[in-house]
Amino acid sequence: MPTDERLTGSRREPLGPVSRVPMREQEPAVRTSNFAEVPFGYSDEEARIEANRCLGCRKAPCVAACPVAVPIPTFISQISDGAFAAAARTIRQANSLPAICGRVCPQEDQCEKECLRGRRGEALAIGHLERFAADWERRGGRIEAPARKPETGRRIAVAGSGPAGLTAASELAKEGCSVVVFEALHELGGVLTYGIPEFRLPKAIVRQEIADLEALGVKFVRNFVVGRTETVDRLLGPDGFEALFIGTGAGLPAFLGIPGESAIGVYSANEYLTRSNLMKAYQAGASTPILCGRRVVTVGGGNVAMDAARTALRLGAEVSTIVYRRGEAEMPARAEEVRHAREEGVVFRTLANPVAVIEDGEGFVRGLTCLQMELGEPDASGRRSPKPVPGSEFEVDCDIVVVAIGNRPNPLISSTTPDIRVSAKGTILANPADGRTSRPRVYAGGDIVTGAATVIRAMGAGKAAARSILEDLAGTR
């Protein structure tokens, strides 16, 4: 019998199955030849069975581990009671993009990590259930437009339409502000649109979330680069906006800095994924090309790397390999992404560090030279840092190399707006708790402040900044 006081405090006995209800998925052999979403989602029945596994802990450690504090036990118990609409409403109070978070949040490092269920058996499938509630609501077309408070006449600009910008816009619009979101690209959604592939996050979901914001009165201006099309000074000038939220993300891809990186067939993951997702290069007759390649090597171990390696298979690669300099346990990708990649046949070469791209006589990629690594002592971050094994060079045959080793902050605003202070790494200096920057009336959050992180953290930052904007504005006029 459980002895933990939180376990004995639960209201549902007996404890039920130790394993979660698996989510049905497209078969690996089938899904690698299409771009459709891989998991199908729970049926009503499956969702209720899984929801029944919740122990309903009084202290709910899962809520404390959620960056936006979704009232998890409440919505789970609503699902188990069959009150699906109510469950969706509960989530939406804390999280304005539940269909997206249910799919892309690293739940195993957040809510599910703290789930007491996980001590003996599998943690409750909180992410799957969040997705279920959000999809159920969407399918029925029953999304209730959140209430909008009376017009305040406050005018607020948002730079960037990724999760940080969308969340800030939503919070501010609900409070009656008139909000304009400026996006540099011709499509909205930030990484959700150009980065994360269709098979993991269907673009229809992102478009729906944006349509909901439009219904709430948020205006979107595409093809507008804040800092260039108009300067920050101008946007905030007389007759302009009263405040600006910057959510311009960490868009700048890092490269390895090894010989041969300019060869034809070396892509940053951003370029590879942008060509495929944003410009639809995989469709016949597309106007933007992508080199498909028979053997694709992706360098990196995060979500971005998994997305690229799995995209390669869908573009027709015969072999798609991940090269990562640490061990598999150290990979920062979501567990589900690593599992999906493995099921689809992605080859993992861990503890391997690329040292040179090999070119053929015509300048095309022919292979990648790597060094074998071994793990040393844990470093300051607690991760065991890899060291090269002397004389261990080996070659991996490939015709495409995708570099997915991280992204740096976008410099477009900071380079044109000197009074917004940035760190040595180029991230905008903003108080993480409230988004305030060194310049009055300018707020920032998301990857532009933290460096490449997660959707949910970007959303949390957008929400916090919206709160301070409202607070600071309340004292003016």
Next chain:
Amino acid sequence: MSQILRKEKLAPDIFRMRLSAPLIAASRHPGQFVILRATPDGERIPLTIADACSEAGWIEVIVQVAGAGTMRLSRLRQGDSVADLVGPLGQPTRIKRYGRCIGIAGGVGIAPLYPIAQALKAAGNSVTIILGARSRDKIILRSEIEGWADEVLLATEDGSAGRKGLVSDVFLDLARQGRTFERAVVIGPAAMMRAVSKLTLGQGIPTVVSLNPIMIDGTGLCGGCRVEVDGKIKFACVDGPEFEAEGIDWEPFMRRLRSYQDFERQTRERESCRLMNA
């Protein structure tokens, strides 16, 4: 959406388009560019802002029909709109008083050179321009430039205008005459920029070139536009497009321009079939 206010043919396969773009017209500086998409499913095409008028709210671009995207763009008419237009992108040219400046352009490279040379002139420099093309009918903007430049020299491969030969021959003529310059701006096809900047640098003239790599977003997102300058990776869309010629590693840059040769040939063929059948 941005409306085409005027469209005019400058030479076979080269046209000038005036687009309504009040914000870009007001904020752009010489050396900057825009990215546009002709149609909602089209590719993103980077084009230099050749001229602009902030009072009237327009910008002009000069387009050489090359691939499928520019072919589609060329089919739009006055009064039509382009699906997307974003800018101004890239770093503005550093304009200052150098003294004697020489601008050397090959083909449609005169379009990006035009606003830069004009700004140099306005900053009090003397400006000599060398224009080169295959033949007389391919030389564009000649009379406009003659309106303000101190000197305009021509080179055509067939000798139909100016000196028979290349822009580099004209430049060497000047060098032999003992003419010296404090600044050179060289813009044209990659091979031309490489060859000509080698000559100007050889004469001790600090030289800037404007690179035209493959681009998608133009905001630093994809890294497709990367070039090696002074041994470091730079993104032409945010760090350039202009770079001091001295530090450029031309070999990989020129190679990368060929990345999609096959694709481009196929789409060009497909696009021109569509034209024939239309």
